[in-house]
Each structure stands twice: as structure tokens, then as C-alpha cells.
Amino acid sequence: MIDSGLLRIDGPVHLECLGFCFIPLIQRDLNSFNHLWNSHRIRQQRNVEAPNGIPIVSYYQPEAYGTRLLCELETIDRIQERYFVKKPHFGCKDDFIPVLEHLCEMRREHLSIPESIERATSLFLALTEILDGS
Template identity: 35%
Template structure:
């Protein structure tokens, strides 16, 4: 739904204007080049097999240490950005105290 809106013409002549979904699917209508690269599903599958997916948000040892500290200090996982920041500050201080 969002990409169906209309982008108005700008003062910058080189900036295209129109509906984003149409501009993406048919760039030639706006005098633009099509940079989409077609690839087959085998190429995508090979890339997925070679990608290393992260199972931890940081170094595994640091993650395990933080989990242990959270358990020891009876801290819960954050539910929003503010709680995440507060948890980070607490864990950072606890790790520094251990050093």
C-alpha cells in the first residue's frame, strides 16, 4: 500500500518522480536503467548454504557471560529500547567489576 503513493516532482531535475512500485517494476518508463539481476534458485540456494548465520548477537563467550549475569542478578530480557539500554549499562558495569 505504501509504495502506491505518488512521489511529487522535485526541484532536482535528476530525481525521478512517480509511484515507487511502478518505478521499481518498470524503470524504463521513467528513463531509468533496470539494475535488477535475475538469478536462478540454485544460485540462491548455494549462497544460503555458504552464508554463516549468527546464532548469537555478539561474541558467544560474552553472550553466555551476560546470560549468566542476568540469571544471577534476576534480570529479565528487555522489552523495549530503554530497557535494553539500562540492561546494557548494568551488564557492562558487572563485567568491568569482574575484570
């Protein structure tokens, strides 16, 4: 999209539209991968010392797998409290939502999230065309 001139990464409006259109799709796929990864069992390998079992269980119950936590959960919680950035609900900054509401003529709870890359691309192109005044 950058090479074809459709996306300007130096333009905040383009970046907000990009986030609104694509971040929910990316997050959906990441959640799916996370679920699949954490619900499968890693088989034990012969003659190889490697982790095995269910990844999420081995993370939260390392002693069941003969290991230990390398970092205490409290430490992780403190780091998260200090450095965590709240992810935007719609993939873009909250102050950009009124712009989208105005353009789409609907309230935020009715704004639809694209279900495919093709729809996300079409929506991105439509929004940026309107906002760029082309």
C-alpha cells in the first residue's frame, strides 16, 4: 500500500484509518493462534531435552514440568502496570472515533469491524479518500 501510494505513513489520519481497518483483523488472528498454540500438546522428543506438554499449563504451573518460573508473576504484574499501554477498542485512538462516526453516520457501537483483508482494504481506501478530500 505504501509502494502504490495508497498509504502515507507520515500522515496521522492514514495511520488511524489503518489501525481502525486492520488491527482488529490482526488481533483476531493473533487470538486464534494463541488459542491453537495453547490448546495443543507438544510431544516429548526422544534423545532431546526440550519442553513438552501444554504450553499454557507449563507457563502457569512450571513445577509440574520440573522447571521453575524465571520471573515471579508479581514482577510481571508490576512491569505491566508501569509500561502497559491500553490497546484501543477500535484499533485507533479514542479521539478519532468521532471522526469515524461522522463519516459513517453511525454511533461507535454500530461501527462494523471488517471481517476480511479485502473489506478492510476497501474501507481503508474509502475512508482515506474522503478524509484526503480527493
